[in-house]
Amino acid sequence: MAIKHKCVVCGKEFYDGQGYVISRSGMHLEFHSSRCLAKFFTRVLFESSDVSCINETIKKLTKEYEEIQSKKAKKIE
Numbered sequence: 699m700a701i702k703h704k705c706v707v708c709g710k711e712f713y714d715g716q717g718y719v720i721s722r723s724g725m726h727l728e729f730h731s732s733r734c735l736a737k738f739f740t741r742v743l744f745e746s747s748d749v750s751c752i753n754e755t756i757k758k759l760t761k762e763y764e765e766i767q768s769k770k771a772k773k774i775e
């Protein structure tokens with residue numbers, strides 16, 4: 699039988715291979731769609747009292763995506 703997951707935001711059930719299942723350091727989160735995932739993590743960012751520990755990660759990731767974007771732009775030219 700396929701593993702069933704349940705979206706923590708809307709409660710919708712989904713099977714393994716669909717949706718998003720994030721498991722890290724004893725924390726387990728399941729989202730049926732990117733919309734629910736975005737909704738949840740937007741709240742995490744706004745409602746966390748201390749985001750200093752993820753600040754560096756966010757900076758690193760935005761820089762990484764910027765580089766990917768500039769590489770893509772060069773290819774088009």
Ligand SMILES: [Zn+2]
Pocket residue numbers: 705706707708709710729730731734
């Ligand atoms: Zn959902």
